[in-house]
Amino acid sequence: MSDLQKTTDILRDLIGFPTVSVDSNLAMIDHLATLLADAGARIDIQHDPTGKKANLFATLGPEGDGGIILSGHTDVVPVADQDWTSNPFVMEERDGALFGRGTCDMKGFIAACVAMAPTFANAITTRPLHFAFTYDEETGCIGGGALVENLREKGLRPALAIIGEPTEMRVIEGHKGCFEYTTHFTGLEGHGSSPDLGVNAAEYAARYVARLLDLKDRLRARAPADSRFDPPWTTINTGGIHGGVAHNVIPGKAHVDWEMRPVQPGDAELVKRDLHDYCANHLLPAMQAVHPDASIRTETWGEVVGLEPMIENAARDLVMELTGANGADTVPFGTEAGLFQTLGMDVVVCGPGSIAQAHKPDEFIARNQLDQCLKMLHRLTERL
Numbered sequence: 111m112s113d114l115q116k117t118t119d120i121l122r123d124l125i126g127f128p129t130v131s132v133d134s135n136l137a138m139i140d141h142l143a144t145l146l147a148d149a150g151a152r153i154d155i156q157h158d159p160t161g162k163k164a165n166l167f168a169t170l171g172p173e174g175d176g177g178i179i180l181s182g183h184t185d186v187v188p189v190a191d192q193d194w195t196s197n198p199f200v201m202e203e204r205d206g207a208l209f210g211r212g213t214c215d216m217k218g219f220i221a222a223c224v225a226m227a228p229t230f231a232n233a234i235t236t237r238p239l240h241f242a243f244t245y246d247e248e249t250g251c252i253g254g255g256a257l258v259e260n261l262r263e264k265g266l267r268p269a270l271a272i273i274g275e276p277t278e279m280r281v282i283e284g285h286k287g288c289f290e291y292t293t294h295f296t297g298l299e300g301h302g303s304s305p306d307l308g309v310n311a312a313e314y315a316a317r318y319v320a321r322l323l324d325l326k327d328r329l330r331a332r333a334p335a336d337s338r339f340d341p342p343w344t345t346i347n348t349g350g351i352h353g354g355v356a357h358n359v360i361p362g363k364a365h366v367d368w369e370m371r372p373v374q375p376g377d378a379e380l381v382k383r384d385l386h387d388y389c390a391n392h393l394l395p396a397m398q399a400v401h402p403d404a405s406i407r408t409e410t411w412g413e414v415v416g417l418e419p420m421i422e423n424a425a426r427d428l429v430m431e432l433t434g435a436n437g438a439d440t441v442p443f444g445t446e447a448g449l450f451q452t453l454g455m456d457v458v459v460c461g462p463g464s465i466a467q468a469h470k471p472d473e474f475i476a477r478n479q480l481d482q483c484l485k486m487l488h489r490l491t492e493r494l
């Protein structure tokens with residue numbers, strides 16, 4: 111059976127596991143663990159605190175440092191409110207493309223890696239090859255964070271990681287981070303005719319947004335001269351301002367949804383410190399002078415760290431060689447790559463399928479994308 115046929119068969123099984131982020135991924139993890147164990151891999155299943163989800167870390171070849179990680183997330187985005195031509199959890203082939211939720215983001219890559227496992231197992235002599243399949247990437251890289259933490263605790267230092275997010279097999283060496291927050295303001299309701307007797311949560315939220323606008327300008331000025339990103343600086347977006355019930359009522363509650371996309375870790379620290387100090391020294395004292403229970407609380411939705419382009423990056427150089435690419439690029443979407451980078455590893459993002467098809471109804475992956483991915487993995491075999 112050809113590798114492409116094997117990959118397609120495995121992918122069909124993986125699509126049948128409806129691993130939407132809110133639901134368990136354990137059945138799929140067990141299935142992958144069985145396939146990899148059959149190929150001779152050592153299996154380590156790492157559960158989350160609820161026990162309903164798990165990461166799979168599997169290793170072929172010798173123990174120790176210096177290995178290569180092939181990484182992908184097992185969860186998919188929901189299909190609710192999407193209009194699909196066929197059942198999203200039953201893979202269908204039409205015109206050389208495979209349709210189903212997760213085909214491109216990113217079970218196609220996982221299927222290709224697992225299909226190649228027996229070939230890898232035969233080829234490996236000198237360095238370990240690891241498979242890292244995670245949970246809850248789509249909801250803020252929770253599983254990836256836990257997996258990287260586990261590596262840190264074990265003191266295991268693989269050298270390179272290839273993250274197979276859909277890039278149409280282009281070599282990606284950088285992306286911005288994505289940090290999402292909701293900041294809640296609790297004031298004191300009152301009659302609109304007596305503003306001094308209440309604490310107007312909407313007005314404090316407005317001051318907070320004004321501070322975000324100041325920060326936006328400061329971040330623009332901090333853009334690294336050699337930034338590879340578009341736009342080259344860290345951006346902030348106010349995604350929503352909510353609060354209040356009527357023209358003549360002082361709003362007691364308000365909240366601001368906002369995000370930032372850091373190009374360098376220092377920017378995120380600057381923003382967080384600045385907002386913390388601004389609230390602690392200015393907004394809160396004024397609010398609490400009227401109503402001691404007034405508060406400001408920031409809720410974190412996700413902090414996906416960026417992948418910083420590096421001058422020296424052995425993972426990028428390797429994958430450029432394997433794919434024959436003559437350059438590396440950056441992308442606007444976030445991945446788990448930056449997490450692995452925090453371990454001091456060289457990391458690159460390269461995988462089959464297009465991000466344009468991800469998260470959409472009728473998500474698909476073209477068979478020739480899987481074929482290109484398998485070619486890359488075959489050439490990788492020669493380096494093991």
Ligand SMILES: [Zn+2]
Nearest residue numbers: 183215216275
């Ligand atoms: Zn993805």
